[in-house]
Amino acid sequence: MQTLDMADIELREMNETLHAQAENTNQTSWEIVNPKGAHAIACGLDAPIEVTVKGSTGYYCGGMNKQATINIEGSAGPGVAENMMSGTVVIDGDASQYAGATGHGGLLVIKGNASSRCGISMKGIDIVVHGNIGHMSAFMAQTGNLVVCGDAGDALGDSLYEARLFVRGSVKSLGADCIEKEMRPEHLAILADLLERAGADAKPEEFKRYGSARELYTFKIDNAY
Amino acid sequence: MCGIVGLFLKDKTLEPQLGSLLTKMLVTMTDRGPDSAGIAIYSNDSMDKSKIVVQSDTPETDFDGLDDALAKVIGAPVSIKTTSTHAVLSVPQGAIENARAALSQVNPALRIMSRGDTLEIYKEVGLPKDVAARFEIEQMSGSHGIGHTRMATESAVTTMGAHPFNTGDDQCLVHNGSLSNHASLRRKLRREGIHIETENDTEVGAAYLTWQMQNGATLGEALESSLDDLDGFFTFVVGTKDGFGVVRDPIACKPAVMAETDQYVAFGSEYRALADLPGIEDARVWEPEPATVYFWSHTNQPTKEKAA
Numbered sequence: 001m002q003t004l005d006m007a008d009i010e011l012r013e014m015n016e017t018l019h020a021q022a023e024n025t026n027q028t029s030w031e032i033v034n035p036k037g038a039h040a041i042a043c044g045l046d047a048p049i050e051v052t053v054k055g056s057t058g059y060y061c062g063g064m065n066k067q068a069t070i071n072i073e074g075s076a077g078p079g080v081a082e083n084m085m086s087g088t089v090v091i092d093g094d095a096s097q098y099a100g101a102t103g104h105g106g107l108l109v110i111k112g113n114a115s116s117r118c119g120i121s122m123k124g125i126d127i128v129v130h131g132n133i134g135h136m137s138a139f140m141a142q143t144g145n146l147v148v149c150g151d152a153g154d155a156l157g158d159s160l161y162e163a164r165l166f167v168r169g170s171v172k173s174l175g176a177d178c179i180e181k182e183m184r185p186e187h188l189a190i191l192a193d194l195l196e197r198a199g200a201d202a203k204p205e206e207f208k209r210y211g212s213a214r215e216l217y218t219f220k221i222d223n224a225y
Numbered sequence: 226m227c228g229i230v231g232l233f234l235k236d237k238t239l240e241p242q243l244g245s246l247l248t249k250m251l252v253t254m255t256d257r258g259p260d261s262a263g264i265a266i267y268s269n270d271s272m273d274k275s276k277i278v279v280q281s282d283t284p285e286t287d288f289d290g291l292d293d294a295l296a297k298v299i300g301a302p303v304s305i306k307t308t309s310t311h312a313v314l315s316v317p318q319g320a321i322e323n324a325r326a327a328l329s330q331v332n333p334a335l336r337i338m339s340r341g342d343t344l345e346i347y348k349e350v351g352l353p354k355d356v357a358a359r360f361e362i363e364q365m366s367g368s369h370g371i372g373h374t375r376m377a378t379e380s381a382v383t384t385m386g387a388h389p390f391n392t393g394d395d396q397c398l399v400h401n402g403s404l405s406n407h408a409s410l411r412r413k414l415r416r417e418g419i420h421i422e423t424e425n426d427t428e429v430g431a432a433y434l435t436w437q438m439q440n441g442a443t444l445g446e447a448l449e450s451s452l453d454d455l456d457g458f459f460t461f462v463v464g465t466k467d468g469f470g471v472v473r474d475p476i477a478c479k480p481a482v483m484a485e486t487d488q489y490v491a492f493g494s495e496y497r498a499l500a501d502l503p504g505i506e507d508a509r510v511w512e513p514e515p516a517t518v519y520f521w522s523h524t525n526q527p528t529k530e531k532a533a
Contacts, residue, residue, distance in 0.1 A: 037496035056496050056510070075510060077496060078480060096480065096512060115512050116477055135477075135515065 002027050006041075007034040015040070018068075021047040037077065042070050045087070062089040065106060081108045084125055097134075100127045103144065109198040116153065119146045122163055128198035138165055139175065147194050149202045160212040166191055168207045179213045227388075227401040228254025228353075229481075231371040231462045231492035232502075233469050233521050239488055239503075243268075244365030248357040250491070250498045251372035255353050257494055258376035261387035262356040263348025265339065265397045265464050268367035275321040275394075277314045278338040278345050279328065280384055287332055288312045298327040309359045310384075311338060311347055318342065321394070336385060341395030343368075343466055348387035368523060371464050371492075373399035379407065379426040386423055390431035393438060395466035400427040401479045401494060402458035410454070430455060434463070448472045448518045462492055468522035477515035484508040490521050 004014045014032065021027060030051045035041055039058040042051050045068040053061065056074030062081045068088075072080070075093030084103040091099075094112035101117065103125025110118075110127070116134035119127050122141045132150035139155070141163035151169035158175020164187065165178070174180075191204035217223045230250035234240055247264060281287035284307060291312065292305040301320045306313045316324045321340055328335055339346035347360040353374045357363060373388035380386050389397040404410075407426035410433060415421060419432045419439075433454065437447035444465055451461070452475065460479040463470045471492060473481055484491045484499045486508045493499045496510070513519055 036500035037498075056500070058495055058497055075496070094511070096482075097478065116515070135475075 001029045001031055003031045003033060005033050006036065006038060011038055011040060015043060018042060018045050018047075018049070018051065021045075021049050023047055025049065035074070039077070042068070045070070056093065065089060075112065076110075081106070081125075084108065094131070095129075100125050103127070105144075107194075107197060111199075113150065119144075119163070122146065126194055128194055128200060130198070130200050132169070135172075136175070138163055141165070145190060145194060147191065147198070147200075147207070149200050157210055157212070159216060159218075160210075162212065164190070165210040166207040167210065168202055171208075171210070174210065177213050177216045178210055181209045181211045183207070183209045226257045226376045228257030228374040228494045228498070229371070229399050229401050229460065229462050229492065230254060230373075230494070230498050231369075231399075231464075231469050231471075233369040233490040233523075234367075234488065235490070236488035237368075240268075240368060241366040243367040243370055245363040246502065247370045247372050248353075248363045249501055250493060251353045251357065251374060253498045253500075254374050254494055258374040259352055260375045260377045260382045261348065261350045261384070262353040262372070262374045263346060263387045263389050263399075264357065264360075264362050264370060264372040265344060265346045265389040265399075266362070266365050266367045266370040267343045267395070267464060267466065268345070268365065269343050273318050274315040275318050275324075275340070275342050276345060277316070277321065277324055277328070277340045278311055278347070279314060280311050280336040280338050280349075281332075281334065282310065284310050284312070287335060291332065291335075294331045295324060295327055298331060299323045308347075308361060310349060311360060313345055337391070339389075339391040339397065341391075341466065344391070344395045344397060344464065346389050346391055346397060348373075348389065349384055350382055350387065369464065369469055371397065371399055371462050371469060373401075378403050380424045383423070386425045386428075388427060389464065390428055392431040392435045392463075395464075396434070396438075396444070397464045398427065398431045398434060399462050400430055401460045402474070404430055404455055404457035404459065406456040426457070430459065430461070444470065445518055445520060452516050460494070465522075467524045468520060470518060470520040471513050472518045473513055473515050475516040481513050482510065483513055483519075484510045 032053045035055045037058040041061045043063040046066040048067045050069045052071040058077040060079045062070040065087045066085045070089045072091045076095045078096040081089040084106045086106045088107045090109040095110045095114045098117040100108040101120045108127045110129045113131035114133045118133040118137040120139045122144045124144045126145045128147040135153035138157045142161040148167045152171045154173045155175035157178030188204040292303040296303040304315045388399040404426040407429040434447045460473045
């Protein structure tokens with residue numbers, strides 16, 4: 001286990017140290033102490049390493065992540081795992097606004113609640129929230145899965161493309177063009193896999209699926225250029 | 226962007242540290258806005274006195290003899306304590322309205338930062354650390370306070386454009402965001418006879434709350450109606466004589482984090498601002514909900530949901 005203490009080193013040095021880890025590094029286990037809500041912790045990683053942040057983080061923790069597993073033993077500020085490409089980010093506490101925004105791949109697990117705009121414009125990332133999510137979540141979400149074990153706030157899935165949304169609890173309101181859809185066996189299989197990987201004990205049968213009605217003008221071929 | 230901090234102490238033993246805790250919180254938020262900074266401190270040190278805080282660009286000449294000149298006009302004793310560009314004028318309780326009116330005769334160039342029984346506002350152009358040092362904020366004690374560091378968007382970087390804004394006796398407002406209907410609302414409020422000094426959007430927000438309360442609304446009701454009447458982005462923190470409140474617009478894109486322990490309730494634009502508070506490891510930390518008024522008071526039970 002390698003320890004990086006943010007009380008002693010600058011943010012840039014910490015990130016450069018992690019960036020320097022190659023695909024076949026022997027130093028696969030890292031610990032970051034004294035994060036104190038700093039921004040951009042463990043951003044842009046691209047190696048199969050495991051990084052544990054001992055405390056709460058500020059903006060953009062784990063942004064652009066590839067391959068790495070990042071555990072946050074606290075809560076995460078806005079834009080956690082933004083534009084993640086692959087790998088895993090697990091947050092023990094809550095996540096602020098736009099968690100997993102624009103993510104292309106990988107798995108984001110939020111064990112507490114997520115705030116507004118969770119999964120906005122997601123492009124293939126899987127997000128599992130053990131608690132609730134705030135308003136405007138999955139706005140313009142393109143692909144990937146958003147799983148919410150608790151409740152969803154206002155305007156869920158507004159202007160949605162092909163992302164799948166699974167909510168166990170209540171949905172305060174659906175956004176434009178977002179509708180409830182039938183849960184088919186292939187969806188239950190996807191859910192079962194995601195719930196297991198996210199360590200959530202909910203049952204797939206307890207969820208409802210939401211998706212795009214594909215009625216907005218973007219779906220009409222006559223509007224194409 | 227802008228940075229807001231707030232600290233409401235439940236534990237009286239922390240009161241001597243209010244200034245230093247708030248200063249540390251605000252300095253941490255410096256990179257959210259380096260243009261100007263301000264702090265409102267509530268301290269109940271003189272039970273039978275009210276305070277007016279005035280600012281001058283030429284304090285040496287303007288503050289010299291100001292207490293005697295003001296005392297003569299209002300016919301009551303006035304004491305003065307000068308720190309840098311600000312002076313705290315203490316007058317007998319009940320004489321504050323007279324004193325405020327008299328100030329414009331005694332020296333119309335003076336700018337009024339705040340008025341009230343317990344509130345003192347200190348604000349200037351500059352970085353939080355410099356503004357705090359200039360007014361020796363770290364040495365101040367008090368029961369609660371709020372601070373702001375500004376990244377100007379809607380109006381000039383001046384002392385009067387700095388936050389907090391005094392909205393009425395012992396009331397103040399800080400704002401992160403921008404109001405888009407401030408021009409029309411300013412015209413409307415001016416027609417209603419509300420004094421608005423600058424082209425600043427937040428001053429209009431503050432004046433709006435003042436106007437609502439002059440028409441009988443409680444602070445909670447005024448904040449509630451601000452959700453309907455103010456167009457734009459805002460996270461507001463308001464200070465009152467006995468507490469502080471928080472409200473965010475329904476879109477809630479301006480950040481806000483709160484922490485509560487047995488000793489305090491704290492507000493920060495980011496968790497960073499709260500990270501050095503005593504006992505933060507065990508605090509309940511959460512994000513205030515959009516379009517919801519929160520309020521904490523020393524005299525009443527806390528209303529964590531909608532205020533009365």
